[in-house]
Amino acid sequence: MKKDNHLKWILILVLLSWVYFILGNSFLSLTNPDEVFYSGTAKEMIKHRSWLVPYLFDEPQFEKPILTYIFLRLSFLSLGLNNFAARFVPAIFALIGVIAAYFLGFLAFKDKKKAFLCGLILMSSGLYVGMARTVFTDMVFTVFISLSLVSFYWAYVKQERKSIGIILFFAFAALSVLTKGPIGFMISAITVVLFLAIRKDLKFIACKEVLWGFLVFIVIAVPWYALMIKEYGSSFTHEFFYNDHIRRIAEAEHAANDTWYFYPATLIGCMFPWSLFVIVSLCLFFRRLFSKDALPIYSFLACWIAAVFIIFQPAHSKLVSYIMPAFAAAAVLTADVVYEAIIKNKRFLITLAVINAFILLAAPAGLIYASNKYAVYITSKAGIYGLVVVFIILILAMLYAALKRRIFMYIYVLLILLPLMLGFVFYNHAKLDPYTSSEEASAYLLKNYKVNNTILCSKFFARGVRFFTEKPVAVINVRGTPYFSPHPTPYFDTDEGVVDFLKKQRITYCILKKGALADLERLVDKESKLEVLKVIGDEHVVRIEIK
Known part of the structure; x- marks a missing residue:
């Protein structure tokens, strides 16, 4: 690809990505429990002057490999x-993932406008936007897999680029392994092997470039794992390989998600x-x-999506974000169908656009319903009604564009x-933050009271309170479900454990859910004093003095 031929389209994608992924990211506080987990790990790595060992609660933690934490530390x-x-x-x-989708679309179809639509659909898909704006490993992991597979396809369709393409395939696969584990390489490898087997072209990888690529993979991916095994032995291997990989195959962390249709429904629904x-x-x-004249990209995309399902579908622990590596492939195949229908003026696309617009009318109705049921999260009903009016105007504009067969206009409105x-x-962040983050409750506690010992927290708040206060924390979770991965903090799930902890501290400050507060009110004797200092969202800031 000549850079000057593609610069316009890429610049548009970059500018739109700034709106979709970056604009406004400072408004919302870091949320419980996951954003503060990953951000807190990077923060504690800075504290411990560590680039290779992830820390949380002042102890090494091995839920995920090191690479995302390094990126976060560099950003901080x-x-x-x-x-x-x-x-x-x-x-x-x-943003990089969107550009990769554009690159793949052009390699596949040799059409810049269709390639642009590939990037556009991926960029504006609901879950992709959500994961671009939240601190998880999944976006970094997904993009490294995409870069790995796009590099391979580049090598496959551009024989003069075979060497560099294969080397990059292994390099990006290695980086995905350093982001989330061996499943990164497994998804990429299964995709490639299935694709070549279907095309009866396995000889493509019987070359010296694969050996060099595998050496690059070993050099990038293996040293960190070898160092962790050498330094931490079974504490690393048990947590990382057993608890966070093998156990997730056998046990459901969220039982309600463990259904055969969870991932198909998630893939479709989350591309809203x-x-x-x-x-x-x-x-x-x-x-x-x-079809007889099928382009190679079709079997490649099919193998890509199939590989993601082969890896994640059998596991009992299912999460929405796990399906993310299939999004780029789904965006490309959708862009192909939509663009061809536009060019050929297919009637079914007009019908589809009209139906989609009517379905989207559920959004204004949902907003009105939510403004009454969840009024506590809303700054003003006037804002809701204003949004509803704008939504309806946009949907009417979409209907007009569809009926006039102006599908590109329809897409532009849809993107808004x-x-x-x-x-x-x-706009509503001030109302939302108290229910999604422990920042305000932590700030109130530190500003108004001298805290010089361990803060007692509900399980859901522990990571956030640690992040925002930098104080030691303990968890109260009487008769509750433990963390899937044990945390190196005092953890009390019995009445006796809680009472013993309170007696040792004499004065204890707490940030609690309502249920944990009820447990403490039941456990604290009449001679002692329990005082609710402030309620912020669903977080109760409490002071307990044991007499």
């Missing part, structure tokens, strides 16, 4: 220890507002896949919906 050192810096990492990787187009594209995709919803979230 460059931009400061703040919300924007933490979210800058997934946002930048999301493109979900209806994705369903139809998948149906038409199978027809294209088995998610940024509009994000803007509404930012």
Whole structure:
């Protein structure tokens, strides 16, 4: 690809990505329990002057490999220890993923406009936007897998680039292994082997470039794991390989998600507002896949999506974010179907666009319902009604565009919906933060009281309280479900444990859910004093003095 031929399209994607992924990232506080977990680990790595060992609660923690924490630490050192810096990492990787989708689309179809639509659909898919704006490992992991597979496809269709393409395939696969573990390489490898087997071209990887690539993979991926095994032995291998990999296959962390349809429904539903187009594209995709003149990209995308399901579907622990590596492939196949239908003026696309617009009318109705049921999260009903009016106007504009067969206009209006919803979230951040983050409760406690010992927290708040106060924390979770991965903090799930802890401290400050507060009110004797200092959202700031 010549850079000057693609610069315009890439610049547009970059500017739109700034709106979708970066604009407003400083508004919302880092949320419980996951954003503060990953950000807190990077923060404590700075405290311990560590680049290779992840720390949390002043102890090494091995739920995930090191690479995302390194990126977060670099971001904190460059931009400061703040919300924007933490979210800058997934946002930048999301942008890279969009450019990779564009690159793959052009390699596959040799059409810049269709390639642009590939990037556009991926960029504006609901879950992709959400994960671009939240601090998890999943976006970084997803993009490294995408870069790995795009590099391979580049090598496959551009024989003169075979060497560099294969080397990059292994390099990016190694980086995915350093981001989330061996499943990164497994997804990439299964995709490639299935693709070549279907095309009866396994000889493509019978070359010296694969040996060099595998050596690059070993050099990048293996040393950190070898160092952790050498330094921490079974404490690392048990937590990382058994608890966070093998055990997740056998046990469901969230039992309600453990169904056969969870991932298919998630893939389709979380590509909102493109979900209806994705369903139809998948149906038409199978027809294209088995046609005599099928492009190689069709079997490649099919193998890509299949590999993600092969890895994650059998495991009992299922999470929405696990399906993310399939999003780029789904976006490309959807863009292909939609673009071809636009060019050929297919009637079914007009029908689909009209149906989609009517489905989207559920959003204003949902907003009105939510403004009454969840009024505590809303700054003002006037804002809700204003948003509803704008939504309806946009949907009417979409209907007009569809009926006039102006599908590109329809798409441009559709692209406004998610940024509009994000803007509404930012507008309500002062109301949302107390229910999603422990920042305000922690700040209130530190500002008004001298805390010189361990803070007692509900399980859900422990990571956030630790992040925002930098104080030692203990967890009260009487008769509750323990952490899936044990945390190196005092953990009390019995009445006796809680009482003993309170007696040792004499004065204890707490940040609690309502249920944990009820447990303490039951356990604290009449001679002692329990005082609710402030209620912030669903967090109760409490002081207990044992007499």
